[in-house]
Amino acid sequence: AQSVTQPDIHITVSEGASLELRCNYSYGATPYLFWYVQSPGQGLQLLLKYFSGDTLVQGIKGFEAEFKRSQSSFNLRKPSVHWSDAAEYFCAVGARNAGNMLTFGGGTRLMVKP
Amino acid sequence: DGGITQSPKYLFRKEGQNVTLSCEQNLNHDAMYWYRQDPGQGLRLIYYSQIVNDFQKGDIAEGYSVSREKKESFPLTVTSAQKNPTAFYLCASSIDAIYTFGSGTRLTVV
Numbered sequence: 001a002q003s004v005t006q007p008d009i010h011i012t013v014s015e016g017a018s019l020e021l022r023c024n025y026s027y028g029a030t031p032y033l034f035w036y037v038q039s040p041g042q043g044l045q046l047l048l049k050y051f052s053g054d055t056l057v058q059g060i061k062g063f064e065a066e067f068k069r070s071q072s073s074f075n076l077r078k079p080s081v082h083w084s085d086a087a088e089y090f091c092a093v094g095a096r097n098a099g100n101m102l103t104f105g106g107g108t109r110l111m112v113k114p
Numbered sequence: 115d116g117g118i119t120q121s122p123k124y125l126f127r128k129e130g131q132n133v134t135l136s137c138e139q140n141l142n143h144d145a146m147y148w149y150r151q152d153p154g155q156g157l158r159l160i161y162y163s164q165i166v167n168d169f170q171k172g173d174i175a176e177g178y179s180v181s182r183e184k185k186e187s188f189p190l191t192v193t194s195a196q197k198n199p200t201a202f203y204l205c206a207s208s209i210d211a212i213y214t215f216g217s218g219t220r221l222t223v224v
Binding site: 009032034036041042043044045046049051090092094100101102104105106107 | 118120145154155156157162202204206208210211212213214215216217218220
């Protein structure tokens with residue numbers, strides 16, 4: 001069975017600073033990988049996804065993520081954070097042989113200092 | 115516009131009552147899911163359905179029930195057997211492993 005770990009429960013960065021949110025997964029084959037963002041009291045919105053091919057994927061709102069098979073990681077990055085990026089971020093992994101079911105990490109809450 | 119609609123946005127339940135949360139999608143997705151979200155605990159899967167008239171228990175199905183009589187609809191009933199139902203509930207549908215989420219229902223026991 002697949003699993004996802006987001007080691008950082010809370011992260012605070014200053015507006016304009018760079019951001020990296022960590023995600024590690026456990027899965028025997030090449031997984032599907034996703035990052036979602038959730039604003040308070042709202043549903044989850046897809047930021048980006050990796051299925052295959054280029055290991056650096058671009059998403060919406062200026063985010064990108066890099067799949068590193070050797071490290072079983074799929075870290076989310078943004079070069080310059082905006083106050084509106086304050087939210088909770090979820091990494092998820094899906095398995096081709098499990099009906100495309102997703103397993104979600106516990107989430108990382110991002111706070112942005114002015 | 116295609117999407118998922120959850121209603122109501124806020125719901126209050128008295129002790130011992132059953133309540134039903136609505137989830138409707140017009141995305142023509144076969145698969146639908148219900149998640150429960152508590153502070154600091156991420157998303158936990160309650161039930162899922164890969165096709166009409168079929169559904170499976172997730173990790174925390176006790177005290178919940180679902181039906182899937184139509185492709186578009188996947189209502190969740192929180193029964194009196196659920197001892198701690200206060201939470202934020204999210205419905206999702208998917209195609210090709212890409213999930214679309216509703217905006218959630220916050221259920222509070224009063």
